[in-house]
Amino acid sequence: MDSVLIDELAWTEYRRRAVDERQPVLIPLGALEQHGPHMSMNPDVVIPSAIAAAVARNVGALVAPAFAYGAKSQQKSGGGNHMCGTASLDGHTLTLALKDILKEFARHGVRRVALMNGHYENLPFVTEGTELAIQELKWGGINDFRVIIISYWDFVNQDTIQKVFPEDFTGWDVEHGGILETSLMLHLKPALVDMSLAPIQPPAKFPPYTVFPPIPEWTPESGCLSSPAAATAEKGKILFDVTVEGITGALGTEPAWQQK
Ligand SMILES: [Zn+2]
Numbered sequence: 001m002d003s004v005l006i007d008e009l010a011w012t013e014y015r016r017r018a019v020d021e022r023q024p025v026l027i028p029l030g031a032l033e034q035h036g037p038h039m040s041m042n043p044d045v046v047i048p049s050a051i052a053a054a055v056a057r058n059v060g061a062l063v064a065p066a067f068a069y070g071a072k073s074q075q076k077s078g079g080g081n082h083m084c085g086t087a088s089l090d091g092h093t094l095t096l097a098l099k100d101i102l103k104e105f106a107r108h109g110v111r112r113v114a115l116m117n118g119h120y121e122n123l124p125f126v127t128e129g130t131e132l133a134i135q136e137l138k139w140g141g142i143n144d145f146r147v148i149i150i151s152y153w154d155f156v157n158q159d160t161i162q163k164v165f166p167e168d169f170t171g172w173d174v175e176h177g178g179i180l181e182t183s184l185m186l187h188l189k190p191a192l193v194d195m196s197l198a199p200i201q202p203p204a205k206f207p208p209y210t211v212f213p214p215i216p217e218w219t220p221e222s223g224c225l226s227s228p229a230a231a232t233a234e235k236g237k238i239l240f241d242v243t244v245e246g247i248t249g250a251l252g253t254e255p256a257w258q259q260k
Helices: 011-020 043-059 091-108 120-139 158-164 179-188 233-253
Strands: 025-029 112-117 146-151
Touching: 011 091, 025 043, 025 091, 043 112, 043 179, 043 233, 091 112, 091 120, 112 120, 112 233, 120 146, 146 233, 158 179, 158 233, 179 233
Parallel strands: 025 112, 112 146
Antiparallel strands: none
């Protein structure tokens, strides 16, 4: 039983590592969301799960089962929740589900959790669920529970952006189904990508406001917010390595995260 995946361990082995050895727990947070005609609907789960497993092996941590459903896709960052295939939770459902799971790990004795987010729209609800869990744990007398919230793309540095987007970087907001996620999927799960179906299109342009219900015509027909045509597995490996290295470094050095 040398897996880092909690659900592959017997409870006694989990207890040995999580409680006796005080290993932190990493929780990938994803979504079921369309990512264009060329790719499966699970990159927001696959990518942070793979990063979490690699980081866990580097730092001696465990990885919990991923949240496979996420907060509602928004038109200007994920194409929108009107798209077929995308299936989302209400924000407060995600908030409360995450709060429950954080408190469960705390009940076992875990005191360090890193949330590995792969779906932009999760962030406000994940933040809220974390704050509520910490508050309730304090009421229960647990004062030493710490959470780090990580979105892996924040670890893609300028140097890497220049390598991966040699033309022009259009910004993370229109990267949905674009070069970043497609390259990472080509590296991690090439069988789930068909580049012959990759749409060629200009980056989506939106006004500086949002309309509800969404106006479907605002979203490019493909569901991608920029073209993934320049994605490659090599770029995916560069992106994967730099994020794993960055997150490993952050967890290894952040003073608030270290356990005495
Ligand atoms: Zn995505």
